[in-house]
Amino acid sequence: MQPIKMLVDFFDVRLGVRDLYDRELKGYLLPRNVNVWYTLGAVVLALFTLQIVTGIFLLMFYVPDSEKAFASVQYIVNEVPFGWLFRMLHAIGANVIMIALLLHMLSVLFMGSYKGRREFTWLSGFIILNLTMGLCLTGYLLPWSQLSFWATTVATDAAGAIPVVGEYLVEFLRGGPTVGNQTLGRFFALHVVGMPLVLLGLIGAHLFCVKRRGISPPPFGSDYRTTEELPFFEHEKHAGGIPFFPNYFVKDAAVICFFIAFLLAIIFYAPGLFFPESAFQPADPFLTPPHIKPEWYFLWAYQTLKIFPSEIVGLGVQGAFMTFLALLPFIDRGPERRPAKRPLFMTCYVLVILVFVAISIWGHYS
Amino acid sequence: MSRSVCCAFVLVMVACLSLPALLLADDTVCIQCHSGQSGSLEAPIAEWRTSIHAGNGISCHDCHGGDPTDFDMAMDSERGFIGAPDYVDVPAFCGRCHVGVFDAYRVGAHGEAIDEGGAQCVVCHGNHAIQNASLDLINEDDCSQCHAYERAALIRLSLVETDTMIIAAERDLDRLYRLGFAVDDMQGSLFNQRNSFHRIFHGVEVERVRQETAGVQSELGKISEEVAAIDSTLGQRKLWGSVVIGLFLLAGVIFLLVRKTYEEEEKS
Secondary structure: OHHHHHHHHHHHHHHOHHHHHHHHHHOOEEOOOOOHHHHHHHHHHHHHHHHHHHHHHHHOOOOOOOOOHHHHHHHHHHOOOOHHHHHHHHHHHHHHHHHHHHHHHHHHHHHOOOOOOOHHHHHHHHHHHHHHHHHHHHHHHOOOEHHHHHHHHHHHHHHHHOOOOHHHHHHHHHOOOOOOHHHHHHHHHHHHHHHHHHHHHHHHHHHHHHHHHOOOOOOOOOOOOOOOOOOOOOOOOOOOOEEHHHHHHHHHHHHHHHHHHHHHHHHHHOOOOOOOHHHHOEOOOOOOOOOOOOOHHHHHHHHHHHHOOOHHHHHHHHHHHHHHHHOHHHHOOOOOOOHHHOHHHHHHHHHHHHHHHHHHHHHHHO | OOHHHHHHHHHHHHHHHHOOOOOOOOOOHHHHHHHOOOHHHOHHHHHHHOOHHHHOOOOHHHHHOOOOOOOOOOOOHHHOOOOOOOHHHHHHHHHOOOHHHHHHHHOOHHHHOHHHOOOOHHHHHOOOOOOOOOHHHOOHHHHOOOOOOHHHHHHHHHHHHHHHHHHHHHHHHHHHHOOOOOOHHHHHHHHHHHHHHHHHHHOOOHHHHHHHHHHHHHHHHHHHHHHHHHHHHHHHHHHHHHHHHHHHHHHHHHHHHHHHHHHHHHHO
16 A cells, blocks of 8 residues: 555645545535436436447557548448447447437436536536537548448538528538538548537536536435525535535446447447438448438437428528527526426327327338 | 426427438439339349349349440440340359359250240249259249259259258358358358359259269368367367356355345344
């Protein structure tokens, strides 16, 4: 133990790491009734880290050129030692992140954790969700498969429905009139540099907001109190709460382990779950494959565009819904957070989830 | 949240489900025109839709020529329209794509007898509703309509084992392809062997079929060995994957047990 103590001493006298540990980890107290849903933020953070690590590995072999991209992915999967594992962790990991992010958002909505002057926490989280979907969309094109090519063609084409600027927007997104090498170049740059940088900043902002304002306690049990909106800033303390480290951290670690086990179970037992046949065919701009569908988390948007008589109406509804969701903490200002005491909100909550699931299933089978 | 905002939101979401889908037709002018006709002029459309040709994107104009984009010129010989071939011309008609099979057929007993009414492609395979060929096409009911079945039965017997190997190889390669394995070389080899195999029996010579299927089987055996090697790798991956999954689950349970001890400390 002596060398470890010497090492800690070395940093402590220079950076005060023991004080940091006492104040920010052991001294950071969480509500006593904090539940398992509060671990999802840590799960998302762990999965993002996994994406960065596997992404860097893939970057060593991937070639962002429409003539070589598909072959380079084939090379990674078939020739590079453990390349198949890194590719699967990255591609299937993106789906698992979306599951964790959606569960995180749904739990925050259910418990009304966005209330009590936590608008910035909610907004930064909501933008992280959208940015993650952007990362998924840009990453989807990179393998340059039939699925990549045509899904991106359909996705970028939707922007053309916007009046006046639609045509220019489509060309701006694609870097030309059609999806091609120039599209691959800009999606690649956004996927590996632009969006991750913004994402890191947003994650930092989100964590800052959570820490600065204080954790919103679960709205259950005898300790529950309504969340008043004070006219001044106040950090919500949890005197007598449980230390984040190591007491709650071990629960975070447990759920992270379960999520990684879930990810690995898909990789080893159902590797084709998120890969339709067109994901294994090289892109062919002259051959439109039948039944091209976006990933499951975009199916609701895809089907919404189809069921309206014009795409602009569909886009308008999507935009209105997402704007409403983004501004929810500014609209829903009541102090009550207990689900049972918010019947109107809970009815909408369940209804919207059901509609989303129904539209997504419809989109899958349409 | 105000009641009006909620109501408006719910109405918009319900409206999403109630509006009809916008459907776009992408059929050629051949299909559009013949769909509106009756009897033998309309029937091929429905038959073709069930065919392997339709499944592989082979449409009317690919066989019959013409311009599938222009109503006026669709059936004009200047645009390559050749219509339906006469009985004796069918082998050459199909043989424009199925070159190897045509070569074997025309020097075989069926091909040499075509002027006397010998069987040609559509007699066995049908025309517009054509399906992926299988050994079931060689059967007593159909063959004995023209000649005794004995020779056909011997040919079929010689083909069964190879046909089974080809079907198994197709299934295996498709499975590996769907897992991301590069099976292009093996698929190319299988494609060649399948074509050779089909060519062999269209000559309807029993001895030649027996001799040449041995060569095809040898090549198919090489594909099976490669597939077995990949399956062995997959088995090892699954084994080690299961171990790692088990370790993560175990770690998760240990962390939860540690959390339990902290909870007891927190209560005391």
